[in-house]
Amino acid sequence: xxxxxxxxxxxxxxxxxxxxxxxxxxxxxxxxxxxxxxxxxxxxxxxxxxxxxxxxxxxxxxxxxxxxxxxxxxxxxxxxxxxxxxxxxxxxxxxxxxxxxxxxxxxxxxxxxxxxxxxxxxxxxxxxxxxxxxxxxxxxxxxxxxxxxxxxxxxxxxxxxxxxxxxxxxxxxxxxxxxxxxxxxxxxxxxxxxxxxxxxxxxxxxxxxxxxxxxxxxxxxxxxxxxxxxxxxxxxxxxxxxxxxxxxxxxxxxxxxxxxxxxxxxxxxxxxxxxxxxxxxxxxxxxxxxxxxxxxxxxxxxxxxxxxxxxxxxxxxxxxxxxxxxxxxxxxxxxxxxxxxxxxxxxxxxxxxxxxxxxxxxxxxxxxxxxxxxxxxxxxxxxxxxxxxxxxxxxxxxxxxxxxxxxxxxxxxxxxxxxxxxxxxxxxxxxxxxxxx
Amino acid sequence: xxxxxxxxxxxxxxxxxxxxxxxxxxxxxxxxxxxxxxxxxxxxxxxxxxxxxxxxxxxxxxxxxxxxxxxxxxxxxxxxxxxxxxxxxxxxxxxxxxxxxxxxxxxxxxxxxxxxxxxxxxxxxxxxxxxxxxxxxxxxxxxxxxxxxxxxxxxxxxxxxxxxxxxxxxxxxxxxxxxxxxxxxxxxxxxxxxxxxxxxxxxxxxxxxxxxxxxxxxxxxxxxxxxxxxxxxxxxxxxxxxxxxxxxxxxxxxxxxxxxxxxxxxxxxxxx
Numbered sequence: 001x002x003x004x005x006x007x008x009x010x011x012x013x014x015x016x017x018x019x020x021x022x023x024x025x026x027x028x029x030x031x032x033x034x035x036x037x038x039x040x041x042x043x044x045x046x047x048x049x050x051x052x053x054x055x056x057x058x059x060x061x062x063x064x065x066x067x068x069x070x071x072x073x074x075x076x077x078x079x080x081x082x083x084x085x086x087x088x089x090x091x092x093x094x095x096x097x098x099x100x101x102x103x104x105x106x107x108x109x110x111x112x113x114x115x116x117x118x119x120x121x122x123x124x125x126x127x128x129x130x131x132x133x134x135x136x137x138x139x140x141x142x143x144x145x146x147x148x149x150x151x152x153x154x155x156x157x158x159x160x161x162x163x164x165x166x167x168x169x170x171x172x173x174x175x176x177x178x179x180x181x182x183x184x185x186x187x188x189x190x191x192x193x194x195x196x197x198x199x200x201x202x203x204x205x206x207x208x209x210x211x212x213x214x215x216x217x218x219x220x221x222x223x224x225x226x227x228x229x230x231x232x233x234x235x236x237x238x239x240x241x242x243x244x245x246x247x248x249x250x251x252x253x254x255x256x257x258x259x260x261x262x263x264x265x266x267x268x269x270x271x272x273x274x275x276x277x278x279x280x281x282x283x284x285x286x287x288x289x290x291x292x293x294x295x296x297x298x299x300x301x302x303x304x305x306x307x308x309x310x311x312x313x314x315x316x317x318x319x320x321x322x323x324x325x326x327x328x329x330x331x332x333x334x335x336x337x338x339x340x341x342x343x344x345x346x347x348x349x350x351x352x353x354x355x356x357x358x359x360x361x362x363x364x365x366x367x368x369x370x371x372x373x374x375x376x377x378x379x380x381x382x383x384x385x386x387x388x389x390x391x392x393x394x395x396x397x398x399x400x401x402x403x404x405x406x407x408x409x410x411x412x413x414x415x416x417x418x419x420x421x422x423x424x425x426x427x428x429x430x431x432x433x434x435x436x437x
Numbered sequence: 438x439x440x441x442x443x444x445x446x447x448x449x450x451x452x453x454x455x456x457x458x459x460x461x462x463x464x465x466x467x468x469x470x471x472x473x474x475x476x477x478x479x480x481x482x483x484x485x486x487x488x489x490x491x492x493x494x495x496x497x498x499x500x501x502x503x504x505x506x507x508x509x510x511x512x513x514x515x516x517x518x519x520x521x522x523x524x525x526x527x528x529x530x531x532x533x534x535x536x537x538x539x540x541x542x543x544x545x546x547x548x549x550x551x552x553x554x555x556x557x558x559x560x561x562x563x564x565x566x567x568x569x570x571x572x573x574x575x576x577x578x579x580x581x582x583x584x585x586x587x588x589x590x591x592x593x594x595x596x597x598x599x600x601x602x603x604x605x606x607x608x609x610x611x612x613x614x615x616x617x618x619x620x621x622x623x624x625x626x627x628x629x630x631x632x633x634x635x636x637x638x639x640x641x642x643x644x645x646x647x648x649x650x651x652x653x654x655x656x657x658x659x660x661x662x663x664x665x666x667x668x669x670x671x672x673x674x675x676x677x678x679x680x681x682x683x684x685x686x687x688x689x690x691x692x693x694x695x696x697x698x699x700x701x702x703x704x705x706x707x708x709x
Contacts, residue, residue, distance in 0.1 A: 005659075006586040016604070019593040052482040054596035054603075054696055062601035070602030071593070080608040081599045227611030232500075258450055259481070261474040261499060262611040263599040270600055 009076065009192065010297045017071030031287040032064045050252070051259070051271070061274050065283040069290050073212065073222050076191040076293070078198055080227035081266050083274065084220060084286055088187060088207025089115055090279035091221030095183055095203055096120075097277065098269040099243060100151040102128025107145040107152070107180075109136045109166065110401035111159020113207075114391040116185065117398065120154075135401060136164040137332065142171055146178045151240055156185040157194050158333075158341075160376075161350040161386055161410040162324050162403025165333035165340060172200030179238050181229040187211070188346045188376070192300040197226035199340065203265065210377025214292035214299050220285045223269070227262035244268055299379065302415050303347040309418040310411070310425065314351050319429045321352040324403065347413040348376045350386070352405055355436045360385060360407055363432035369416055369424040381414035381421055442515065442522045443496070445503030449473070449523070450492040452484020461552065462525045463707065464516065465492035466543075468534030468558070469629030470581065470613040472499040475533065477598050478696040479703055488707070491523060495539075499619045505628055509535075509636040513542035520550065529553035529648075529707055533692065534661060535633050538563060545642035554646055555703055557653040558689050560665035561639035565630045574627040581613040581626070590657040590688030597693045605693045640672050649679040651706040653691065653699065660689035681706060 002008065007015065018029045037056040039045035047053040056062050070082040085091040096106070108120050110133045120131040134141040136159055146153070153175035155166040172182040181202035186194065190211040196204045205223040206212055213220065235245035235257070244264040247253035251271055256264035274280050292299075311325045322330075326337035326345040337345040353360050364372050370383040374390060384390060386404050399405070413421065438456075440447045450473040456462075463483055465476040473480070473492035484490040496515055497505025506512035516539060520528060527550045532540030537559035544551040572580035585606055597603035617626055643650070650673055654663040663684060673680045683702045687695040 001583075001586055004592070005589050007592065012592070015592050017593050019591065047482060047485070050481075050485060051600070052478070052485050053700070054478055054598070054600050056596065056601060062596070064601070067596065067601035068593075071604050074602065074604035074607055075592075078607060078610075079604060080611045081603040083602060227608060228614070230615065253453065255453075259474070259477055260599060261472055262608060262615055263474075263603075266599045266602070270602075 012072065012075045013296050014294050016075035017068040029065060029068050029287060029290055032283050035059050051254070059283060060278055060280045061270060063283045063286070066281055066286040069286045069293070070222065072290065072293055073191070073206070074224050076296075077204055077224045078195050078226070079204070079224035080263055082222050082224040083266060083269055084208075084222050084281035086221065086279040086281055087219050088185070088205065088209060088221040089119065091205040091207075091223040092116055092119060092185070094269055094273045094277065094279065095205060095223050096124060096129065096152065098265060098273050099181070099241065100129060101243075103149060104129050104151045105147050105149045106131040106154055107142060107150055108133055109155035109159060110134065110398070111136050111162055111164045111403060112156055113160045113185070114386075114394060118393055133401065136166050139167065139170055139174070142174050146174070146180065150178065150180050152183055153180055154183045156187070157189040157196055158326070158346050159403065160188060161348065161408070163326050163331070163333065163345055163349050164403065165326055165336040165345060167336055168196055168199040168201055168340065172202070179234045179240065188348050189341065190296060190300055192297055193343050193346060194341050197224070197228070202226050202229040208289045209375070211300065211303075212293055212296065213289045214296070214377060214379055216375055216378035216380065218285045218288040220281045220289050225263065225266045229265075231264050232257040299415060303413060304344040306415070306418045306421060307344065307347040307349070307413045310413050310421055311349065313422045313425065317429055319354050319433055321354050321407065323349070323351045325349040348410065350404070350408045350410045352407045353409055353432060354407075355432065357406055359432040359436045360409065362435040363409065363428045366428040366431040367424050369420055370411065376412035378412060379415045381416055382412040384410050386410050440519070440522045442518050443503060445496060446501065447496065447503065447519065447522070448494045448500035450477075450480060450490070452481045452490050454484050454489070456489050456523065460487055460489045461707070462489040462491065462528035464519070464528045464530050465490065466516065466530065466532040466536035466539050467495065468536045469633065470616045470626050471533070472612065472616055474598070474612065475692050479692060479700045482700055483704065486704070489525070491519065491525070491528070493519060497620045497623060497625055498616055505620060505623050505625045506632060507628055508632050509538045509542050510638070512539040512632070513546055516540070516543040517547055520547070526550065527552050529555065531555040531557065531703060533557040534559070534689065535563070535629050538633060538636050538639065541642050541646070542636075542638060544648065545645035548645070548647050551646070551648050553648055553651070553707055555651045555653060555706060556666075557691055557699070558655055558658055558661045559652060559669065560661035561669040563633040563636060563661065563665075565634040570627065570630050570634065573630050574624055577617055577624065577626050578614070581610060584660065585609045585613070587659040588689035590655065590686070590690070591694055594694045595696070597696055603693070605690055608693065609690065639669055643669055643673045643678070644676045646673070646678060649681070649706070651702065652680070652682045653702050654682065654684045655687040655689055655691050656684050657686065657688045
């Protein structure tokens, strides 16, 4: 089917969650820059606070502009709803903090963004939550790492920056067999390249700062619930997830799984997580991200077309030791990417430069179209040296686990003319070559 | 709340409130591939505003054990048994879609024990296309997608069951899959559709109802189109029943796409 009632990806990217404003006819989504919303009466106020009626109270908990973004990304991901957060890291923390407390355990991929690895390996440990890290392709390892107190299995759709593709159907099967949900960071692929919920993940989050926003103008995050994990059943079987399936004293003894058969996670994450931790998104940020989401399909198509050309160019250069993109048959995830990511495995990838670290520095500093900075998913092309920046707190062993060497350069391919990008890289490679002479 | 009805564990959402014999009671009855949670915004409100609420999971659906009803009549018998098990002498019955037929049939049997009857997204006869019935059996997820498309009237629902940020279409799909998976013995999707399709006692039942009736219809409802309820409305009026008809600007997802309007219509009708 097609049409308004059964729209495709690009129609949802423009229309999901938003209609012309009934009060003034505004077609674009208004920015609701207000902290609070007036109650119709004392009775209305009480009903809103007690979840008897749905509506907005205070913008830390919800806001109409954010709600449009939440509906829209949930629609694109095939979820039941979403919650916007201050950043992608806030979305990860909100997910973890909603599902578990001290004494819990997470099984996570080794191929994670440095900040996520840090959060799980160091910071959450301080709060009594431990993590075991498993190489994304080590399927036996995922199974073996699950403990009786494991509450979450977690990975990235494609690992940052090595692009190891997570075998979501298999890993979710392992997680579900153990009565545990799978959370996936889908930042680098966006729903245009992959819909993790359709492949078996239960929760998916984004650093919306990246491709969803797409313009390098805003920091934000969003977590989407697929509504697929049966928290009440898991609680009955193992006693896990009392947070979602037993009365919660912190909210009038509400049992979130009774309130919503499929949406307990979102209910608690908003009513406890945003209320108490407070890492909410500004409505202005939500609006900026919405501008990006509206052109997500168009941009991703161009990102991927440019990436193909740049990858092919780099793969043919003598100064380049290795190009780590799954579109190449040499990449260990090539076959899996063909299956799970038929539109491409993303436009953020790494390559190893031959020569010294100094030559690497010359390469980065010679680039003019590529900007040297700590971000990915911008419409402009970007470059960074992960070992000394995004992943610098990681040990050599952890770096190796993430597929990073001292010579690894990470690129984020933007929307410029591909010929200009290739020319820029050509000049930088030449300069790096000279620096080694 | 868990009750034992017909020797089977039966779940009813009560809004977290204990039964109070001094309060009027309302029983919410869900439709095919749904459970109590589709009523959450209406049932929780009423539970906190002077009513005992029993939002039931029908037998063989989600939290309730027992044999899933094969006919509207079987389900109506279950509702009568539920009232007895809960110790409820009289109650308002509120049903959606298939649940509206169950409420109608139960009201015709329970006579004065039913104080009000609310038929949300109703039709009689409630014919289901043979293709949809067949697809619900052979490719249930495809059929689920079809009914959620037919049920949808907007891409921009107001804050709904999960609060702001609820994607009603996705929530409908996820709940359908969960309900289907909750019964490994029977395809409750197919069984529910067949029960709707075969129910033939609607006109007789409406004549036997003794309480006021509210028809709560969706102007854009493609599953149970408003015109398909007109014969039943006429019969009720002809039989001299106190009838109200409210038409909301919504499709078949009344409780989630227009949660406030649906609540207010039910609340005001119960108060009158």
